[in-house]
Amino acid sequence: CASGSLQGAAQYARDRVQGRPVGMSKEDAKNSTIIDHADVRRMLMTIKSYVDAMRYMMYDNQLMLDVEYFAEDEEMKAYGEERCGILTPITKAWISDLGVELSSMAIQVYGGMGYVEETGVAQYLRDSRIAPIYEGTNGIQALDLMFRKLPLDNGQAMQRLLGDVNKIIEEMKKDDEVIVSMAEKLEKEVSNLSEVTLWLGSRMLEGELVDASAAASPYLKMFGQVLGGYYMGKAAMLANKKFKETNDEFYSDKLTLSKFYIEQLLPLTSGYASAIKAGKDDLYAMKADNF
Ligand SMILES: Cc1cc2nc3c(=O)[nH]c(=O)nc-3n(C[C@H](O)[C@H](O)[C@H](O)COP(=O)(O)OP(=O)(O)OC[C@H]3O[C@@H](n4cnc5c(N)ncnc54)[C@H](O)[C@@H]3O)c2cc1C
The missing domain is CATH 1.20.1410 (I/LWEQ domain)
Structure with missing residues (x-):
C-alpha cells in the first residue's frame, strides 16, 4: 500500500500546479508543480525511504525462513529459526503500522484530491488499515x-x-x-x-x-x-x-x-x-x- 500510494502521489506531485516554491523566481514558478515544495519533497522522501527499509527487512525475514527450512546443515537451520523468530513480529507489526501511516501521508501529498475518491489513493489507506489487526494484532x-x-x-x-x-x-x-x-x-x-x-x-x-x-x-x-x-x-x-x-x-x-x-x-x-x-x-x- 505504501509503495502503490507513493507512485500515485509522486505522479500527482509532478502534475499539480499550486503556489510558488520558497526561493523560486516568478518566471521559474510558471513551470513549477508541487513537487518543488520542500514539504511535499519531505513527504515523498519519507515514504520512499521507509519503503526501501521495509522491503529490505521483509526480504531478510523471508531469507531466514528459507534458511530455517532448506539449509543443509543443522547449525544454519537453527540460526535461520532463531533469526526468523525475532524478525517475524517486528516485520509484521512495524511494517503494517507504517503502511497505514505512509498511505495516509500519500493522501496528504494529494491535498483535497486525496480525500475524495477520484484519485483512488484513499483505497490504499483503507486496505492497509486491516494489516495491523489481523494475523495477530x-x-x-x-x-x-x-x-x-x-x-x-x-x-x-x-x-x-x-x-x-x-x-x-x-x-x-x-x-x-x-x-x-x-x-x-x-x-x-x-x-x-x-x-x-x-x-x-x-x-x-x-x-x-x-x-x-x-x-x-x-x-x-x-x-x-x-x-x-x-x-x-x-x-x-x-x-x-x-x-x-x-x-x-x-x-x-x-x-x-x-x-x-x-x-x-x-x-x-x-x-x-x-x-x-x-x-x-x-x-x-x-x-x-x-x-
Ligand atoms: C477483514 C478481516 C479478515 C479476517 N480474516 C481472518 C481469517 O481469514 N482467519 C481468521 O482466523 N481470522 C480472521 N480475521 C480475524 C482477525 O484475526 C481478528 O480480528 C484479530 O485476530 C483480532 O481479534 P479481535 O477482532 O477479536 O480483537 P480483540 O482480540 O478483541 O482485540 C482488540 C484489541 O485488544 C487488544 N488485545 C486483545 N487481547 C490482548 C492481550 N492479551 N494483551 C494485550 N492486548 C490485547 C488487541 O491487540 C486489540 O488492540 C479477520 C478479521 C478481519 C477484520
Whole structure:
C-alpha cells in the first residue's frame, strides 16, 4: 500500500500546479508543480525511504525462513529459526503500522484530491488499515517480541542479532566519509536499543511483568526503526560501491534514501526509549470509567 500510494502521489506531485516554491523566481514558478515544495519533497522522501527499509527487512525475514527450512546443515537451520523468530513480529507489526501511516501521508501529498475518491489513493489507506489487526494484532506481536523472543536463549539470541548489526557498523566505519557519518548515527541508536533491551531483561527477571507489557509496543517500534537503519546502512555500502562502478543514478538515489533514513528518520527511535522506561504507572493511573 505504501509503495502503490507513493507512485500515485509522486505522479500527482509532478502534475499539480499550486503556489510558488520558497526561493523560486516568478518566471521559474510558471513551470513549477508541487513537487518543488520542500514539504511535499519531505513527504515523498519519507515514504520512499521507509519503503526501501521495509522491503529490505521483509526480504531478510523471508531469507531466514528459507534458511530455517532448506539449509543443509543443522547449525544454519537453527540460526535461520532463531533469526526468523525475532524478525517475524517486528516485520509484521512495524511494517503494517507504517503502511497505514505512509498511505495516509500519500493522501496528504494529494491535498483535497486525496480525500475524495477520484484519485483512488484513499483505497490504499483503507486496505492497509486491516494489516495491523489481523494475523495477530500488532499489540499481540509486541507481546510476542517481549515475552517470547527477548528471553530466547537467556537473551543471547537478541545479543547475537545486535552483534550482527554492530559488525555492519564496523564495516561502514571503514567506508567513505558519508557512510562513516551514517555509521556513527546508527551506532548511537543501536547502543540506546541495547541499553533498553538489557533494562527490560532485568525488569522481567525482577518479575515486573506489567512494566514489560506496558513497554512492548514502543519497544517493537524502536526495534523496527533501528533494524531499518541497519538494512539501510548495508544498502548504502552496496549502493556506494555500485555507483562508483556504473555511475548509474539508481545507486546514487539509493544512497540518498539511506542517508535520509539514517539522518532524519532513525533518530525518532530515541523518543521510544522514555516510553519504554516509563513503566505501567501512568497507563493505570486513571480509572477505566474516566477515559
Ligand atoms: C477483514 C478481516 C479478515 C479476517 N480474516 C481472518 C481469517 O481469514 N482467519 C481468521 O482466523 N481470522 C480472521 N480475521 C480475524 C482477525 O484475526 C481478528 O480480528 C484479530 O485476530 C483480532 O481479534 P479481535 O477482532 O477479536 O480483537 P480483540 O482480540 O478483541 O482485540 C482488540 C484489541 O485488544 C487488544 N488485545 C486483545 N487481547 C490482548 C492481550 N492479551 N494483551 C494485550 N492486548 C490485547 C488487541 O491487540 C486489540 O488492540 C479477520 C478479521 C478481519 C477484520
